[in-house]
Amino acid sequence: MQTIIVDTWTNYKALVASKTLSIQYESSDVDYKLYSAEGGTFLWSIILNKGTSDATDFENNYKALANAPLMIGGAEVSSPNVSEGVLFNAEPIRDTAAHNSAASANTGYRVKTVIVNNGLNQIVTMQCQGSRDNTNWINIGGTWDVATATWTYQSCDTYFPYMRAIATCSVAPASGTLSMWLEKVGV
Numbered sequence: 001m002q003t004i005i006v007d008t009w010t011n012y013k014a015l016v017a018s019k020t021l022s023i024q025y026e027s028s029d030v031d032y033k034l035y036s037a038e039g040g041t042f043l044w045s046i047i048l049n050k051g052t053s054d055a056t057d058f059e060n061n062y063k064a065l066a067n068a069p070l071m072i073g074g075a076e077v078s079s080p081n082v083s084e085g086v087l088f089n090a091e092p093i094r095d096t097a098a099h100n101s102a103a104s105a106n107t108g109y110r111v112k113t114v115i116v117n118n119g120l121n122q123i124v125t126m127q128c129q130g131s132r133d134n135t136n137w138i139n140i141g142g143t144w145d146v147a148t149a150t151w152t153y154q155s156c157d158t159y160f161p162y163m164r165a166i167a168t169c170s171v172a173p174a175s176g177t178l179s180m181w182l183e184k185v186g187v
Helices: 009-018 053-061
Strands: 002-005 024-027 031-038 042-049 070-072 075-077 082-091 109-118 124-131 138-146 150-155 162-168 178-186
Touching: 002 109, 009 031, 009 042, 009 053, 031 053, 031 082, 042 053, 082 162, 109 124, 138 150, 162 178
Parallel strands: 002 042
Antiparallel strands: 024 031, 031 042, 070 075, 082 178, 109 150, 109 178, 124 138, 124 162
8 A cells, every 4th residue: 555645634634525535543642643545555644743723623523533444345444553763853963974863663564754854954964774683774765955944755665674864964053953753554
């Protein structure tokens, strides 16, 4: 099943309504992760941060009807087993050195999306790495730049039991933080 991240809550609601899809969700202390399966082919997804007007709209108008049994072809199926790995958690980078993130253990999951929030006041260059043993690391794909004050994501179908990232700034940031997550779906 291919996971597709929907860019806004408004678009997610319109998509779910137009395709008459059910909403499944998981709740954490900080957000809701919403999923809607379409015919066993696509898994539409969005993350709503709690305390926002979008999350309030979900809570008031959709949450009570969500998490109904997932039906594909008339048969009930379980909701996807999903997880999130935190690689950088508000990292205050202040130099031009390469910064290794925490490693995410991925056994039983496929990493589907890498999400980056660059709150630094400089561009950051990101490089994903994978490892079979959490010791020897291999670059996955090429580097990519993330502009300052930007949220972005990369799709990923490469599997390694462990993944991490390296963040490097060519100009030392004076303020802000960097956060990065791996969104994973069970196999």
